[in-house]
Every structure is written in C-alpha cells, then in structure tokens.
Amino acid sequence: MRIRLLLGIALLCLCSCSSKFGYNNLDWLVHWYLDDYVELNAQQLKDFDQRFVALHKWHRQSELRQYRAQLVSLSAKLEQGPLSEQQWLDEFSQTELHWLRFRDKIVPELMTMAPELTDKQIESLFTKLAENEAERLEEREENPQKRLKKATEGTIDDIEEWTGHLNTVQKSLIRDAIPEFKGAFEAGLTYRRNLQQAAKGLLEQRQDPAAMNQLQTLLLAPEAQFGQDVMSIRQYNRQQYAALYARLNRSLSDKQKRHVQKELQQLIEDLTDLLEQ
Numbered sequence: 001m002r003i004r005l006l007l008g009i010a011l012l013c014l015c016s017c018s019s020k021f022g023y024n025n026l027d028w029l030v031h032w033y034l035d036d037y038v039e040l041n042a043q044q045l046k047d048f049d050q051r052f053v054a055l056h057k058w059h060r061q062s063e064l065r066q067y068r069a070q071l072v073s074l075s076a077k078l079e080q081g082p083l084s085e086q087q088w089l090d091e092f093s094q095t096e097l098h099w100l101r102f103r104d105k106i107v108p109e110l111m112t113m114a115p116e117l118t119d120k121q122i123e124s125l126f127t128k129l130a131e132n133e134a135e136r137l138e139e140r141e142e143n144p145q146k147r148l149k150k151a152t153e154g155t156i157d158d159i160e161e162w163t164g165h166l167n168t169v170q171k172s173l174i175r176d177a178i179p180e181f182k183g184a185f186e187a188g189l190t191y192r193r194n195l196q197q198a199a200k201g202l203l204e205q206r207q208d209p210a211a212m213n214q215l216q217t218l219l220l221a222p223e224a225q226f227g228q229d230v231m232s233i234r235q236y237n238r239q240q241y242a243a244l245y246a247r248l249n250r251s252l253s254d255k256q257k258r259h260v261q262k263e264l265q266q267l268i269e270d271l272t273d274l275l276e277q
Helices: 005-013 020-024 026-034 042-080 085-116 119-139 144-163 168-180 185-203 209-220 222-226 228-251 254-276
Strands: none
Touching (some): 020 026, 020 254, 042 254, 085 209, 085 228, 119 185, 144 168, 144 254, 168 228, 185 209, 185 228, 209 222
16 A cells, blocks of 8 residues: 555666666666575576666666656646646556566567576475465554555655655644555465466477467466456556645745756756666
C-alpha cells in the first residue's frame, strides 16, 4: 500500500538505481544481483554482457529521453496549477508505458539465452524465487492495525521526500485515504507462484521451440494469464492514488510547490547529464 509521489517516475528515470553513478555502472550492479539467482558459466556470461551492453545503450539513447520528456511536461503542468485526478491517471499511464517498452525489449533478449540454461541453473533460479516468497511471508505484519500504521507512516515519509514537511491537514488526508486502498498481498502471492510454476515448466522444455514461444508470450503479458485479480486491485488503487495526489496537490503551499519543482529539476538535470555521456 505504500505509494510514492509520481508513482515511481523517479525510479524509472534512473532504471532502478539511485544515482547517475549507479546508472553508469549498471553492468556490475546487474552481475551482483544476478549472482543471487543463477551462476552463469564463462560463455553465458560473455553472451549476457554483450546483450547487456546493447540494451544499456538502447535504454540511454531512447528511454531516458522519454523519461525526461515526461518530467519536463509534468513540471510545466504543475507550474500552471494543481493536476486533476484524471491528469494524475494520465501520468500513471504514461509511466506504465515506460515499463512496458522495457519489458518488450528485454524479454526477447532473455529468451535467446533460455535454451542455454542448465537444469542446475534453473533449479537455482526458482529456489531463490521461492525463498523470496518465504521471506515476504515471514516479514509480513499479521496485525492489520500495525500494517495500516506502517503503510500510513511510510506514505507520509515518501511524499515528504518530494514536498518537504507536510502539515497536519495534509497528513490527515493521507491517513483518511490509506484505509481505502485494497491490499494485494494474497493476490500477488498467488499470482507470482502461478507464474513461476508455469515458467519453470516451460523452461524445463527449453529445447522445444513451441515451449519457448509460450514462455515468451507469458513473460510479455503475464497478467493476462495469471494476474486478473492483481490487475483489478491495481486499477482500483491507481484510482485511489490519483484522488489522493489531486487532493494533496491542491493543498500544497508555495514552499512545498518549490520543493517539488526542485526535486523534479534535479531529476531532469541528472537525465540530461546521462544523455550527454
């Protein structure tokens, strides 16, 4: 239920890294992350690195430009006045398109490597994914009131990173809104388990082109097969986010507006620097 102002635009802008340094060193960061899931042999690692270099170049030249364009547009809209609920929904949709383009680009690349995986590597991958799910269950706070409090405090902290200190009325807007969000933990858990089970079964048939075609179709649109409940909750919560953002947007003081603009301009400058490298 935790939300972030702009629904993760900043995260998308730096491709899940927190700085220009991180973006420029994604190769070793990806290696570090990948090692937690599967250990590639020398040839697989060479192939992966070659594909990653091309993907990173595409992302820098094509995607960062689109992220920056959205942020520039958003900054201008906010200067003109508070965004309506529909305008926030439009921003969310545009942000989602960034992710879908990335998924459409990366999945075919991953599929070319899938037939080269060994049984041991596949087992390692899905064992780690299962461990991740077990950790999610273990870390989940069972007390609903404590979960609600944690979500509320987290949301306030996230938004204050963009706006600066929120006043009592603004915090009340958030506290009133958070209980209206639908929890997606159970639906998400079922979705991921079903997806992983299907993907593992297809990878076990990785020498069969038909199975690989099915896997690619699954990875390009996993929600279509397993995520209807998740998508329904996500759509509902998106409406709630937009309504909350619109209310908060109307309540911002001049100082808070300047704070938001300062954060946006910093991201725009970071993206400009990355594009020029």
